C-alpha cells in the first residue's frame with residue numbers, strides 16, 4: 091500500500107503512464123467549512139488555522155504525509171463552491187491546482203449533511219480527469235440529524251472510492267489512506283458535465299437514491315440559538331451583550347488589568363530599571379540613549395509593543411476566534427447588509443470590519459473573501475479610514491472613557507458618519523460591480539478549545555512577527571529623527587496645521603508623525619499626553635478623531651500595496667490624509683463655536 | 689419588475705421573496721432577473737453551487753432585516769433581490 095502504487099494505478103487510469111521522480115501530490119478539495127483543514131492536519135501532522143467562517147482558508151498550505159512507506163505531498167486548497175463559470179480568486183487558485191501537475195490525485199472532502207452540494211462539486215472536479223476519492227466528513231453531525239448516506243451505493247454510481255469519516259475524532263483517516271490506491275477517475279453520466287442546471291438535476295437525483303433522512307432531529311439548543319441570533323428582536327440585544335463582553339474582556343481585562351500588570355509591573359519595575367542599570371556601564375551616551383533613552387529601543391519600542399499592545403491584541407484574537415468558530419459572525423452580516431449596501435459593499439464585509447478592530451493590517455488581507463475588486467478596494471479604504479485597531483481602541487476608550495460618554499459618542503459619530511459618506515461616494519465614483527449578498531450561515535456550535543487556542547496562538551505569532559519588528563524599526567527611525575533634529579523640524583512644519591487648524595498642543599504634531607510609523611504607536615503617545623493633563627476634553631476628541639481617520643500605520647500601508655498595488659496604496663493615503671485633517675478642523679471649529687466642554 | 693419569462697414559465701412557481709415566514713416548498717427554477725434589482729448570472733451560479741437547485745426543499749425562516757431560508761440542510765441569508773431569482777412551488781398545508 092504505497093503512494094507509488096496508487097500513483098501508477100491512477101496514472102494508468104487517466105493518461106499514459108508517466109514515471110516521476112518526485113513524491114505524489116495529493117490535493118484536498120472541498121466546499122468551505124467541511125473540515126478540510128482538520129483532515130489536512132490529521133494527514134500531515136501539521137496544523138493549519140481552523141475556522142468556521144465560510145471562505146477563510148485563503149492561502150494554499152502544503153505538508154508531507156506518510157502513506158504506507160511512501161512520502162506524499164499534500165496540498166490544502168482554498169475552500170470552493172464552484173470551479174466553473176465566474177469564479178472567485180480562491181476558486182481560481184484551486185482550479186489551477188487541479189489543472190496543473192500540482193495535483194496527481196484529488197481527495198474531495200464533503201460535508202455528509204450536504205451531499206447534493208458536494209456532488210455538484212464532484213461533477214466539476216470530474217472534468218479535470220484526475221484520480222479522485224470522495225471523503226464524506228462529519229458523519230457524526232449528519233447522523234445526529236438523521237441523515238444516512240449509503241457509501242457503497244455512491245461508490246458504484248461515481249466509480250470512485252467513498253470513505254466516511256469524522257475528522258475531528260480521527261475516525262475514517264486510516265480508511266482514507268487505504269483508499270488512496272483505489273483512487274479512480276470518476277465515471278459520470280454526460281448530464282453531470284453538461285450545464286449547471288443539468289448537473290444540479292443529476293446531483294439531486296443521485297442524492298435521493300443514496301441518502302436516507304429520518305425524522306429531522308436538529309439539536310434543540312443549537313437550533314434555538316441559531317434562531318435567536320438572527321431575529322432582530324433577540325439578535326440585537328444579543329449583539330449588545332456580545333459587544334459588552336468584548337469590551338469587558340478586551341477593553342477592561344486586556345487593556346487595563348493585563349497592561350497594568352505588564353507595564354507597571356514587569357517592565358516598570360523589572361525590565362526597564364534592570365536594563366537602564368545595565369546600560370549605565372556603557373560609556374557611550376549615544377548607545378545608552380539608543381537602548382534606554384527617551385526613544386530607546388527597550389524603554390520605548392519593546393515596552394510599547396509587549397506591554398501595551400500585546401495584551402490587547404491577544405485578548406481580542408481570543409474573543410474573535412470564539413465568535414468566529416461559534417458561527418456567530420456570519421449572522422451579524424444579516425444585520426449589516428443594508429447599511430453596507432449603501433457603501434457599495436454587502437453584509438459579508440462584516441468579517442474584515444470586525445477583524446479590523448483587532449488589527450487593520452490583518453483585516454486588509456482578509457478583504458480577499460469579498461466578491462469583486464471594487465468591494466475589496468472600498469473595504470480596504472474604509473478599514474484604513476475609520477476602523478480603529480485594538481491598540482487605538484484601547485487608547486480611545488482609555489482617554490475618552492475617563493472624560494464623558496458624550497465625548498465617546500461624538501468621536502464614533504463623526505468617524506462612522508465619515509465612513510458612510512466616503513463609502514457612499516466611493517461606491518458611486520469607483521468603477522466596477524457590487525456582488526449580491528448570498529451567505530451561508532454555519533450552524534451555531536460550541537467552539538473546540540484546542541482549535542481556538544491554536545488559532546489564537548497562530549494569530550498572535552503572526553502579529554508579533556509582523557508588528558514587533560515594525561515597532562522596533564519605528565523606534566529606531568524616531569531615535570534618528572530626534573538625533574538629527576528632524577523631529578523638531580517636522581513638528582515645526584506641522585505646527586500651523588496642528589495648533590491653528592486643529593487647536594491642539596504643539597506636542598501633538600510629533601505624535602501624529604509617530605502615528606504613521608506605527609498607527610497604535612501614536613495612540614500610545616497621545617495616551618501619555620492626556621494622562622499628564624495636557625489635553626482638554628475638546629482637544630482629546632479632536633486629536634483622537636484625526637488619529638482614527640488618519641493615514642494607517644506603515645504595516646497597513648505595506649499590506650495595501652501588497653494587495654492592490656503601489657498606485658492604489660498611495661491614492662488611498664492621498665484621499666485619507668486631507669479627509670482626516672479637514673474633518674478634525676471642522677470638528678474643532680464646530681465644538682468651539684458651540685462652546686462644548688465635555 | 690421580477691421578470692418577463694416568469695409569466696410564461698411552465699413551472700409556475702412563486703418567487704422565494706414573496707413567501708411568508710414558515711412557508712415551505714420545492715424549488716422549481718433559479719434564474720437571472722433583469723430590471724430595477726437585477727440578479728446576475730454569477731449570483732445564480734453561486735446559488736446553484738450552494739445547493740439552491742431545482743428539486744431542493746426550502747423553508748423561509750425570516751424576512752427581516754434580510755431573507756433567511758433553509759435549503760435542505762443549509763441555512764442561507766440573501767438580499768431580497770436574490771430571493772426574487774428563486775422560484776418555488778409551495779407545499780400545501782405545511783403543518
Ligand SMILES: Nc1nc2c(ncn2[C@@H]2O[C@H](COP(=O)(O)OP(=O)(O)O)[C@@H](O)[C@H]2O)c(=O)[nH]1
Nearest residue numbers: 122123124125126127128140141228256257258
Ligand atoms: N462534528 C464534526 N465537526 C467537524 C468535523 N470535521 C471538522 N469539523 C469542524 O468543522 C469546522 C470547520 O472545519 P475546517 O477544517 O476549518 O473546515 P475547512 O474550511 O474546510 O478547512 C471546525 O469547527 C471543525 O472543528 C467532523 O467530522 N465532525
